[in-house]
Amino acid sequence: MSVIGQPDFTNDPGRKSWVATANRAGCDFTLQNLPLAIFKPRGSVTAFRGGVAIGDQIVDLAAVAAAGPFQGAAAVAVRAAARPTLNALMELGAPHWSALRAALADALLEGSPLQTRLEGCFTPQTDAEYAVPASIGDYTDFYSSIHHATAVGRLLRPDNPLLPNYKWVPVGYHGRSSSIVISGSEFRRPRGQRPAGSSLPPTVGPTRRLDYEVELGAFIGTGNPPGAPVSVLDAESHIFGLCLLNDWSARDVQAWEAQPLGPFLAKNFATTVSPWIVSLQALAPYRVAPSRDPSDPEPLPYLTSEANRSGGAFDIRLEAYLESRRMQSRGEPARPLSATSFRHAYWTLAQLVAHHTMNGCNLRAGDLLGTGTQSGPTDDEAGSLLELTVGGTRPIVLGEGEQRTFLEDGDRVSIRGYCARPGQARIGFGEVSGRVLPAIDR
Numbered sequence: 267m268s269v270i271g272q273p274d275f276t277n278d279p280g281r282k283s284w285v286a287t288a289n290r291a292g293c294d295f296t297l298q299n300l301p302l303a304i305f306k307p308r309g310s311v312t313a314f315r316g317g318v319a320i321g322d323q324i325v326d327l328a329a330v331a332a333a334g335p336f337q338g339a340a341a342v343a344v345r346a347a348a349r350p351t352l353n354a355l356m357e358l359g360a361p362h363w364s365a366l367r368a369a370l371a372d373a374l375l376e377g378s379p380l381q382t383r384l385e386g387c388f389t390p391q392t393d394a395e396y397a398v399p400a401s402i403g404d405y406t407d408f409y410s411s412i413h414h415a416t417a418v419g420r421l422l423r424p425d426n427p428l429l430p431n432y433k434w435v436p437v438g439y440h441g442r443s444s445s446i447v448i449s450g451s452e453f454r455r456p457r458g459q460r461p462a463g464s465s466l467p468p469t470v471g472p473t474r475r476l477d478y479e480v481e482l483g484a485f486i487g488t489g490n491p492p493g494a495p496v497s498v499l500d501a502e503s504h505i506f507g508l509c510l511l512n513d514w515s516a517r518d519v520q521a522w523e524a525q526p527l528g529p530f531l532a533k534n535f536a537t538t539v540s541p542w543i544v545s546l547q548a549l550a551p552y553r554v555a556p557s558r559d560p561s562d563p564e565p566l567p568y569l570t571s572e573a574n575r576s577g578g579a580f581d582i583r584l585e586a587y588l589e590s591r592r593m594q595s596r597g598e599p600a601r602p603l604s605a606t607s608f609r610h611a612y613w614t615l616a617q618l619v620a621h622h623t624m625n626g627c628n629l630r631a632g633d634l635l636g637t638g639t640q641s642g643p644t645d646d647e648a649g650s651l652l653e654l655t656v657g658g659t660r661p662i663v664l665g666e667g668e669q670r671t672f673l674e675d676g677d678r679v680s681i682r683g684y685c686a687r688p689g690q691a692r693i694g695f696g697e698v699s700g701r702v703l704p705a706i707d708r
Contacts, residue, residue, distance in 0.1 A: 271502065271573065273550040274299075279691040283374045284381050285319030294550035294684060294694020295319035295573065300696070301371055301542040302352060305394040314397045316355065319542055319696075320374055320549045321642060322391050329387035335380050339371035348673035351401045352506070352543070356487040358630040360503045363487065364479035366394060390418075396541035398448050399509070400485055400632035405441040405537070407513055407636035409483075412612035414641040417653045423687035427677055433562050436569075436613040436621045441513070441636065441648060449510075449540045449698040455607060455705040456535040472705035473516035473532075476673040478659035479639040480586050480649035480681050483511035483539055486633040493626040498571050502546055502618035504629065506616075508582075510529070510540035510683050510698040511636050517652055537636070540683075548693050552576035552685040554609050568624055569617045575577065578614035581605040581607055583685050584640055588651065590668055591676030600680060601664050604654060608640055 274300065275281075282289050283297040295301065296308065297320065305317045305324055328348035330336075336344055343366035346354040354362070373380040403614040409415055412432065419427030431682050433435070455476060459468040469663035487506035496504055513533060521533030556579040584607065587600035594693065597620075613621075618635055639649040648654045651672050654662060658671040673679070 271574070274545060274547070274694055277691070278365055279689065281371070281439065282376045283320060284376050284378065285321040285323055286325070288374075289294065290321070293692065294696055296375055296691045296693070296700075297371060298691035299544065299548050299693045300367055301517050301544045301548070302347065302399065303541040303543065304351060304397045304399045305389070305541070308395045310492060311322055311406050313351045316349065316395070318370055319391065323388045324334050325384070325392055326387045333383050333387060335373060335383050336369045339365035339542050344369075344591060347588055349357070350397075351424070351632070353389070353627065353632045356400065356485065356506045359616050361490045363506065363545065367545060374626060382644065383406065384624045391628045396448050398446060398539060399541065400634075402443040402446055402634050403630050403637070404631050405443040405446060405634045407441045407533070407638060408436055408438040408613065408618050409437060409637055409638040410611045410613040410624050411616065411640050411649070412648070413643055414639040414649060415611060415639060417648065421652070423656045423697055426681065432435050434566065435613075436618055438618070438622070439535065439625055439676065443634070445534055445642050446537045446539060447700075449538060450702045451538060451694050452703050453536040453702050455707055456516050456519070456531065458516055459519045459522055461522040463688070468522055468582065473519055475517035476671070477515045477517050477651045478673065478679045478681075479513045479515055480584050480604070480606070481511040481639060482582065482584075482637045482683070483509045484618070484635040484637070485509065485543055486629045487631060489630040489633070490623055490628055492628040495568075495626060496619055498569055498574055498616050498620040498622040498631075499523055501616035505546055505615060507545045508542035508549070508695070509543050510681050512538045512679065512698055512700060513595070513636055514538070514700070515638075515650070536700070537699040538698055540632075540696055542696050544693060544695055549580050549582070549685060551690045552581045552693065554581050556612070556614050556639070557610050558612065565617065569620055574614055578616050579609050579611060581609040581681055581687075582685055583607055584649070584681065587680045587682070588664065588670065589678040589680075590664055590674070592668060593650045593664065594668065594676070594678060600678075603662065604646055604648050606640055606642035606649060608637070610647070611637060625631055637695060670699055673702050675702055677702050
C-alpha cells in the first residue's frame with residue numbers, strides 16, 4: 267500500500283525498552299508506539315519542542331538533536347522535530363518519518379549502545395505541558411460513521427434516516443482551525459440562536475444541548491499541489507498520524523442553523539485534540555477490512571483499491587467518560603459512557619484523503635481531518651450524548667442523584683483510545699479531555 271502499509275521490525279512485540287515503564291502491562295506508550303507531541307517542561311520559559319512518548323517519559327527531541335546520535339535522514343528528521351511545531355517534520359515526508367521512528371526504536375531498545383547518550387534527554391510526562399502539535403491551516407470534519415449517521419438521521423427522519431448520497435460520497439464540512447485547543451483546556455458554553463417552535467421566532471442564549479463527539483483526527487504530512495488529486499493508493503503516505511479528537515457540538519443551535527448549509531456556530535467554538543500523534547506504522551498490526559455490508563454499492567473507482575478493501579481500516583478502541591463537578595470535587599472516578607472501535611467506520615482514512623483532493627483541492631502539512639463521530643452498531647457504542655440519550659429523551663444516570671441528557675457547566679469529558687490484542691504490543695493514544703465553563707453573561 268505504501269512505505270507505512272505493513273508491519274516491520276518496529277512493530278515486533280518481542281522488543282523491549284531500557285525505559286522500564288514502557289514494558290509494563292497496560293502501558294499506552296510501548297517501544298512499538300513512539301507517538302509524537304509538542305511539549306515543554308511545566309512552568310519552563312524554554313520553547314516548546316517535539317517529544318516522543320516512551321513509558322511514562324518523554325524523549326526531548328531538541329536534546330536528542332543536540333546530542334547528535336543519529337545519521338542521515340533520521341538526523342534531518344530529529345532536527346525538524348525539535349522545533350515549536352511538527353510542521354517541518356511533517357513536510358519532510360514518509361521516508362524521513364520512518365527513518366526517525368526506526369532510529370528511535372533502536373536507540374530505546376534494551377541493550378542499545380546509545381542508552382548513555384540519551385539518558386539525559388528525558389522529561390517525565392507528569393512534569394510536561396503540551397501545545398497543539400501543529401500549526402493547523404485548515405480543518406475538515408467528515409461524517410464517516412454510518413452508525414452515527416443512521417442514529418442521528420432516525421431522530422430527524424424516522425422513516426428514511428440515511429440520506430441517499432451517504433453510501434456514495436464521504437460527506438464533510440470545513441471547520442474552524444483557530445478554535446482547536448489542546449487536551450485539558452476549558453471552554454465557555456457557546457451562545458447562539460435556538461429554535462423556539464414552528465410559529466415562534468428563535469431565541470438567543472447559551473446552548474441547552476451541549477454535546478461531545480468521539481472522533482479521531484488525522485494530521486496531514488506532505489500535501490499535494492493544487493489541481494493534483496491524491497489517489498486512494500497513495501493517500502496514506504500523506505497522513506502523518508492520528509490523534510484523539512472531541513468536536514464539541516451545540517445541538518439546538520445546529521438544528522436551527524444547519525438548514526441548508528450545515529454546522530456553523532454550533533461547532534466552531536471549540537475542538538479539542540490530544541497531544542500525542544500515533545503513526546500509521548505503529549498501527550500496522552491493527553489493520554482490518556472496512557465494515558461495509560456486501561449488499562452496499564461498490565465505491566466509485568477513485569475511492570477503491572484492493573489494499574483498501576482488505577486492510578484500509580484500523581481496530582482502534584475508543585472510550586468516552588464523564589465527570590460532573592460534584593464527582594470531581596469528591597474525587598470520584600469518571601462514569602464510562604460508551605466504548606466502540608474505529609473499525610466500524612464506513613469510510614477509511616485513505617478514502618477521506620482521496621475524496622478531499624479529487625477535485626484538485628490542495629492539502630498542506632499540518633492540516634487536520636476529523637473522522638466525524640465514531641459510533642458502533644449497538645446502543646452502548648454511541649459516540650455522543652445525542653445518540654446515547656435518544657435526542658435527550660432518556661437521561662443517563664451518573665449516581666448520587668445526578669443524571670444527564672446533555673452536558674452541564676463544570677462537566678469534564680475525556681476520551682481514551684488504544685489498540686490491544688493478544689500477541690501484539692499495546693498502542694495507546696492517551697486521552698483527550700475538556701471541561702465546560704459557564705457561558706459569558708451578556
